[in-house]
Amino acid sequence: MRISANSLSITLLGCCCLLPANSSAQEAVLDAKPASLTYSQLVWSDEFEGEELDRSKWSIEVNAFGGGNQELQIYTDRQENVRVEDGNLVIEARNDKAAVSGTEREYSSGRVRTKKRGDWKYGRIDVRAKVPAGKGIWSAIWMLPTDEKYGGWAASGEIDIMEMRGQDPNIVLGTLHYGDNWPRNTHSGDQYKLEAGSFADDFHVFSIVWKPGQIDWLIDGKRYQTQTKWSTAGADFPAPFDQEFHLLLNVAVGGNFLGSPDATTEFPRQMQVDYVRVYQ
Template structure:
């Protein structure tokens, strides 16, 4: 892991955390001890249009960044071909945490129908199926609104009786496609804070699960997911102005506890 690092922002707040997991993407290939690449011929739910592959065209490491690239290339896997392809990686069983601070520095793709996400799911569905066991969305961005991102919790009961709550953060100048920004959550028992570039913009302390008492479901181990989806119910389809390929570049992932 290299030299131990301490989070200076957490330290200045009197709650020093130590770096427990990181990927700086300095090599020339993905570290499969830390990441699994999901292969899914039918997108990721939500009526999304992409196929997720493990091809280097969709997931690779180059120039010090993880590249997750959405393409309009009629890729096929498992006997299924779709108009769009993209990548989705996760740390499940390679990086699983209960509480801590997760920092992801990334540059996001813009364009109608491009949905980039940095998020967390429970490693074990201790309280039942989605969303009774929870979901933590560190960052989601609709490519047609590239100056704002969303931070959301999903919880409550299994779909469709689930609930969610969250807020958005809007840049005063420019877009999240112009440069890298650091997206973070600080997750403590009964409280989750969202930060962008070290600035807190929301705190949540109220949620529930039909499977257990508060602070369930956010009292179990979660893992991290990074992906770029195309289309779907959340944001609509690409149009003629959507640029392909569309890349999310990830400079680093750092987890402190």
């Protein structure tokens, strides 16, 4: 959740605050068979095989004030922050005092989205990515409603496919936000913890399978969480997750969700995305 310091306007960065997952329940789910591939027809994809970002599929946010949540970065469309390189989309956070519209901030980074270029109601979304470690580095793969039919955040919902706090690089979070306009909103979700290593070591496939009244979260094809209960003010279930949503990818720096970088945080830090595939 992003709240402007000067107004009540709200933008978002997949903010979530979760209780620790029940490890025994999680292990039981992880031992289960992979979730059914209900959706098998590829309807949208980007393999990032060209020399630059495909602007028919993505837009790049330029934002001199970051993303809210007391985050420290400035979002730019510079090659230093967003580019296609060696078959991957690279979103790079830097400590380089970049400036946009006369505003300079200590850190810069990138955020891309598919709004009005890729918008879906139900389906399976797969994102194969390697995400950066480091205190104060916040990577996110998430979705927002294309049309806020039920009201402002979070009445119209938010789906966080994956978030990772860089100081906890072996844990990722999957979360839903819903309920009502802020501050009457709520959220629910769970976490996935690697038994060894970190998500910064190698690529993993982060997925949701989104059906009417049910959303599953998967890591490398294994389901670790299912949600079937949510709500929104003024509409019946399965609202708000019965409308078209679009995808966002970004790396934030600092903020009240995870704290600021420190002397141990090395820059630049990269999220590398091998592909995005959407099936219906």
